[in-house]
Structures are given as structure tokens and as C-alpha cells.
Amino acid sequence: MFSIPSIAFYVLSVVAIGSALVVVTSRNVFHSALALTGTLAVVAGFFVLLGADFLAAGQVLIYVGGVMIIMLFVVMFSQTPLDALQRQTNSQWLWGLLFGAAVAAALVRSFRGAYRAVTVVSEMRPTSAAIGRLLLGDMLVPFEAVSLVLLAALVGAVVFAQDRKVSK
Amino acid sequence: MTLYHFLAVSAALFSIGIYGVLTRRNILGILMSIELMFNAANINLVAFNHYLHPGGLWGQGIALFVITLAAAEAVVGLSLVLSIYRTIKSVYTEDMNILHG
Numbered sequence: 001m002f003s004i005p006s007i008a009f010y011v012l013s014v015v016a017i018g019s020a021l022v023v024v025t026s027r028n029v030f031h032s033a034l035a036l037t038g039t040l041a042v043v044a045g046f047f048v049l050l051g052a053d054f055l056a057a058g059q060v061l062i063y064v065g066g067v068m069i070i071m072l073f074v075v076m077f078s079q080t081p082l083d084a085l086q087r088q089t090n091s092q093w094l095w096g097l098l099f100g101a102a103v104a105a106a107l108v109r110s111f112r113g114a115y116r117a118v119t120v121v122s123e124m125r126p127t128s129a130a131i132g133r134l135l136l137g138d139m140l141v142p143f144e145a146v147s148l149v150l151l152a153a154l155v156g157a158v159v160f161a162q163d164r165k166v167s168k
Numbered sequence: 169m170t171l172y173h174f175l176a177v178s179a180a181l182f183s184i185g186i187y188g189v190l191t192r193r194n195i196l197g198i199l200m201s202i203e204l205m206f207n208a209a210n211i212n213l214v215a216f217n218h219y220l221h222p223g224g225l226w227g228q229g230i231a232l233f234v235i236t237l238a239a240a241e242a243v244v245g246l247s248l249v250l251s252i253y254r255t256i257k258s259v260y261t262e263d264m265n266i267l268h269g
Contacts, residue, residue, distance in 0.1 A: 003169075005169060006169040009169050009173065013173075013177045016177060016181060017177070017180050017181065017184070020180075020181050020184045020185075020204055021184060023184075023188065023197075023200055023201065023204060024184055024185075024187055024188035024191070024192065024197070024201055024204075029194055029196050029197060032196075032197055032200055033196075033200065036200045036203060036204070039181075039204065039207065040203070040207060043207045043210065043211060046174065046177070046211055046214075047211075047214055049169075050174070050214045050215055050217075050218040051218055052214050052217075052218070052228050052231075054228070054232075055210075055214060055228050055231055055232060055235075058232060058235055059210075059235060062235050062236070062239050063203075063207075063235065063238075063239075066239060067203070067238070067239050067242045067243075070242065070243060070246055071196070071199070071200065071242065071246060074196060074246045074249055074250060075196055077250065077253070078196070078249065078250070078253045078259050083194075086193075087193070088192060088193055088194055088197065089191045089192065089193060090191055090192075090193050090261075090262070092190065092191065093191040095190075096186075096187050096190035096191040097187055097191075099186065099187070099190060100183040100184065100186045100187035100190070101183065103179075103182070103183045103186055104179050104180055104182075104183035107175075107179035107182065107183070108175075108176050108179050111172055111175040111176065111179065112172060115170070115171045115172045115175060115219075127225060127228065130225050131225055131228060131229060131232070134225050134226070134229050135229060135232075139229050142233060146233055146236050146237070149236075149237065149240055150236065150240055152240075153240035153241075153243055153244050154243075156244050156247070157243045157244055157246075157247040158247075160244065160247040160248050160250075160251050161247035161250050161251060163254070
């Protein structure tokens with residue numbers, strides 16, 4: 001009854017939701033960042049289960065290897081020892097909890113009616129060659145636009161993060 | 169393991185992200201919650217691609233763009249956080265009120 005992919009799916013789901021809860025509830029932002037690293041790695045596992053091998057590798061390289069390193073750097077740069085003693089939620093946490101629960105309930109309800117029975121059995125095939133053809137074919141214009149966005153982000157990050165006193 | 173299972177997990181991740189965005193005081197926590205919401209959307213894109221269009225790759229391609237843009241957003245956002253921290257020595261959102269009327 002339980003195949004290996006579905007066991008893997010349930011284990012990954014529990015880890016993903018548990019570490020996501022740590023991300024939003026932990027008092028220590030450093031622990032939040034570590035839990036977020038775990039969530040992002042588990043999402044790469046979901047991509048593997050869905051047959052998206054190239055995307056899983058990209059998720060690990062870009063998110064776990066790139067974004068999280070920068071985020072941990074900023075967390076360590078801006079933490080003071082007093083932060084561990086402060087409340088990390090604002091006074092509206094109850095309303096936020098209710099709103100989040102309402103969104104979750106609405107999404108789950110609407111999906112259950114539409115997609116409960118959809119299931120497919122397909123073998124794993126490497127997708128990198130086909131994705132390369134897609135990116136340089138039908139998706140060429142957004143691909144080039146994204147390179148411009150990345151250049152703008154690079155310049156913007158340097159401009160925002162430079163120290164004014166040094167440049168004078 | 170049907171499409172509905174993946175959609176339910178991603179709905180849970182998305183609403184946890186919404187809760188974090190609405191309630192964290194620390195701006196770094198808000199950025200992390202936004203990353204959670206991006207990832208929930210990515211799971212949805214790839215799951216719809218896998219179950220409803222097994223031969224196609226557009227969902228994965230768009231998810232790749234989402235990852236790229238999320239990385240760009242994180243870099244710019246974190247450099248803004250660094251700049252704000254250098255100016256007001258705080259990462260809590262209620263202290264960032266220099267522009268208030």
C-alpha cells in the first residue's frame with residue numbers, strides 16, 4: 001500500500017511543515033535561518049519526487065548555497081545578545097494566526113474539490129537538456145529580461161550596501 | 169500521493185509564511201517568511217506541471233525564474249537591511265519610522 005515515494009513524501013512533508021513552523025516561531029533569528037535552510041532543502045526533495053531533477057539541483061545551489069549564506073551573514077552581522085530576550089512577534093499575532101489559518105483552510109478546501117483524483121505514474125527522465133532548449137527557445141525573452149534584472153540587483157546591492165563615509 | 173497532497177503541503181507552507189510576514193517584528197524574519205511563500209508557489213508550479221502536463225516543462229521553467237528573482241530580491245533586501253541597520257542600529261520594524269508623517 002505504501003510505496004517508497006509516498007513514504008518519502010510524508011516524511012518530507014512533516015519535516016517541511018515542522019521546520020517552517022520553527023522559522024516563524026523561533027525567538028532566535030539564527031535558529032530561524034537554520035530551520036529555513038532545512039525547509040529549502042526539503043523543498044528540493046519535493047522537486048525530486050515530482051521529477052524535476054534540474055530544478056532540485058538549482059534549488060540546492062541557489063537557495064541553500066547562495067541565498068541562505070547571505071542571510072546567515074546578515075543575521076550574524078545584525079544580532080545583538082539582547083535580541084534573544086525580546087519578543088519576536090508583534091501585538092497582532094492572534095489576528096495573524098487566524099488569517100493564516102483561514103488562508104490555509106480556504107486553499108485546502110478549494111483544492112480538494114478540484115484535484116483529489118489526479119494521479120499520474122511516470123518514470124524519472126533527465127530534464128536538463130529539455131529545459132535548456134526551452135530557455136533558449138520559447139522562453140528566450142524572459143530569460144534575457146531576467147539577466148537584466150540580475151544585473152540591476154547586483155548594482156543595487158552594491159549601491160545600497162556601500163558605506164557612505166568610505167566613499168567620501 | 170496525488171496532486172492534492174502536494175497542493176495541501178504547499179498551502180500549509182504558504183499560510184505559515186503569511187503568518188510570519190504578518191507577525192514577525194524582526195525584518196530578517198519577514199524576509200525569511202517571504203522565501204517560504206516563494207517556495208510554496210514553486211511547489212505548486214512544479215506539481216501542476218508534473219500531474220496535469222506530464223510532457224511539458226513550462227511549469228519548471230517558470231519555477232526556475234521564480235528562484236532567480238527570489239535570489240535577486242533577497243540580495244537587494246538584505247543589502248537594504250544592512251544599510252538600515254547601519255543607520256538606526258536596529259532590525260525591528262517598529263523602529264523604522266523616520267519617514268512617518
